[in-house]
Amino acid sequence: MTKAYGGTRAVDDVTLAIPGGQFVALVGQSGSGKSTLLKTINRLIVPDAGRVTIDGADVGDGPAPHLRRRIGYVFQNVGLFPHLTVAENIAMPQRIGGAPVDVGGRLDQVELPHDLADRSPAQLSGGQRQRVGIARALAGEAKLLLMDEPFGALDPVTRDALGRRVRGLHDELGLTTILVTHDIAEALLLADRVLVMDAGRIVADATPAELLAGK
């Protein structure tokens, strides 16, 4: 799969298969193509060549809403709707035509107290906001969780706690997870498989143990 911007091949002829249930970290320097690759998976970006399939279905084919609902996406800047409450943000998949959302259950999953439900995003800490973003991403019964530098703006302690919670949710819910991060330590700690990108290509594909052994 390839996506270019002018002369820049942001993603350069990448072929990748991710088995269900895997937790994949996509690492690499800024500008290496991580975010572009991630966004082609839920069609936020349409590739110039190649295709993306999920469970055998091409995400570029026809009406993809049923497929998209199974994909949760967490933005780097969280992207909560500022004029909606925490509960309304989490119930967003329901607003756009999905099944009713158990907001309390979702708050529990990300370890947030229920009394935050009626606050606006501006009344939350950065870590709490990102927890709401994760709850919203999973609220539509997502099976595939895509995260673009979700912990980048957080302090190390919050970052660590949230990373471990995401790994816990991955295991509990049987998710397939792709985490874009520039933090190799975070990738080694959380992922089953680490993909290293450089100039639009995947230049390493290994388990944390293999990487630590210098393979």
Ligand code: ADP
């Ligand atoms: P990363 O997520 O690893 O930082 P990106 O996927 O954001 O990398 O970017 C890969 C390359 O594509 C970079 O050279 C970047 O400047 C370029 N790029 C990304 N998005 C755009 C865009 N909308 N317009 C032009 N160039 C872009």
Ligand code: ADP
């Ligand atoms: P980032 O570069 O931080 O990953 P993007 O540029 O991908 O963020 O997205 C910009 C903003 O667009 C998001 O923060 C969000 O507010 C909004 N947005 C785009 N698509 C969606 C969506 N499907 N659900 C919610 N917000 C969205």
